[in-house]
Amino acid sequence: MNQTSSQVVRDQLARSGQSLPLHRVLIVDDHPLFAQGLAGLLTQSALAGAVEVSESVEQAVAALSGPCTIDLVLLDVSLQGETGLMLLPRMNAHKPPVVVISSSEDETTVRAAQAAGARGFLPKSAGRTALIRMVRSVSRGGEYYPGRRSLPTQIQVLTPRQKDVLALLAQGFPNKRISQSLNLTEHTVKTHLKAIFMHLGVHNRTECVSQARQMGWL
Incomplete structure (x- = not known):
């Protein structure tokens, strides 16, 4: 310029x-x-x-x-x-x-x-x-998210079952152990994990647990 x-x-x-x-x-x-x-x-x-x-x-x-x-x-x-x-x-x-x-x-x-x-x-x-x-x-103290409606200021609250899955994930449980502990199918556990990952904007289990702790979810 x-x-x-x-x-x-x-x-x-x-x-x-x-x-x-x-x-x-x-x-x-x-x-x-x-x-x-x-x-x-x-x-x-x-x-x-x-x-x-x-x-x-x-x-x-x-x-x-x-x-x-x-x-x-x-x-x-x-x-x-x-x-x-x-x-x-x-x-x-x-x-x-x-x-x-x-x-x-x-x-x-x-x-x-x-x-x-x-x-x-x-x-x-x-x-x-x-x-x-x-x-x-x-x-000016405002936000800048062009082309989108204002998103919630906090991460969407997890459902009670998703919180259970996250808690067991943080303990190092594999999907099979989580499904057995919560009496869920492994497919359902995977569905809950996908939703949790999306809420946190992460791509794997390690990032999920780390970000959840940083956000005060664990």
């Missing part, structure tokens, strides 16, 4: 009463080219004064614990084999808003993002206009 177009963005933001640019934004993404490109777009579009990049949840936790205040976190959902959403429970009480950025745009990913406490969702296929709208919305 050239200087003229950047000034146009600044003028538009000033007229809208926005407190932009944000002082500092943290991008949590393990793809350097994407992270560097997004950082450049944020600064060139007058959306952020400074941008930091972390490649893992651990690095992000360290950045958030540092002396510099972070005003917004842009978080990828998949980081070096770990779930990026694990960052949210590790943030302190004065955590900045988090917007999930992902190449996956399916409803399960979006639901998991909002259930974990993210203030918005931005697909990596989005352009500059969507990025500006997102930052404007979140900086």
Whole structure:
């Protein structure tokens, strides 16, 4: 973006009463080219004064614990084999808003993002206009989930039977043991597990138990 177009963005933001640019934004993404490109777009579009990049949840936790205040976190959902959403429970009480950025745009990913406490969702296929709208919305204290009705602010409550299945899963029970303990067929157990996985936005048993503990379900 050239200087003229950047000034146009600044003028538009000033007229809208926005407190932009944000002082500092943290991008949590393990793809350097994407992270560097997004950082450049944020600064060139007058959306952020400074941008930091972390490649893992651990690095992000360290950045958030540092002396510099972070005003917004842009978080990828998949980081070096770990779930990026694990960052949210590790943030302190004065955590900045988090917007999930992902190449996956399916409803399960979006639901998991909002259930974990993210203030918005931005697909990596989005352009500059969507990025500006997102930052404007979140900086006002709002959310950004374009094209979707507002999802519940909390993960949908499991049915009593699903809670039983989850509890046994957390104890390391295989499906056969769970079915025997609850007097269910293995097919029914698999159906319950599929529903639980969908609610939590996970793909396997280990992620399920870990995320459920982080969310206070176990």
